[in-house]
Amino acid sequence: AQSVTQLDSQVPVFEEAPVELRCNYSSSVSVYLFWYVQYPNQGLQLLLKYLSGSTLVKGINGFEAEFNKSQTSFHLRKPSVHISDTAEYFCAVSENTGFQKLVFGTGTRLLVSP
């Protein structure tokens, strides 16, 4: 079975600074990878996903992530964050065979301050 590890439960950063949110996964088969964002009092929204092809994936709101198969990682990056990026970010993995069942990490809270 697959699993996801988000080592950082909280990442504080100043506005306009770069940020990286780390995600590592474990699976015995090939996977699809996702980042979702949850703003306060809302459900989750898809930021970006890797299904196949280029390992560098660009998403909404200026975020991007790189799939690294050898390191089983899918870290999320943004070169310059805004106050409005304050939210909780979830990494998720799904095996690319069979049913679409996503397994989520425990989340990383990004706190952007002025």
Add this chain to the structure above:
Amino acid sequence: DVKVTQSSRYLVKRTGEKVFLECVQDMDHENMFWYRQDPGLGLRLIYFSYDVKMKEKGDIPEGYSVSREKKERFSLILESASTNQTSMYLCASSSRTGGFSLHFGNGTRLTVT
């Protein structure tokens, strides 16, 4: 835009009550899911359904059941609510051809006293 609507934003129930959480999606998606979200634990899959009247157990099905009588509606049932079921419940849907993208509702925060 896909809309997933959860009938209640906040719900307070007593221990032992039977609780229904309702979810409706308007995009004719085949797949529907119920997750539970708890601080420090992320999202955990309770049940999912890939067709009408079909259901499959997720990772934490104990104490829950589901019903999917119509394609657009997926209900989560707590047969006898307990305090350890106090949580945020998130419903999601996806299309079989949608590249695995889940569309989430805004959640129902359930408190069992």
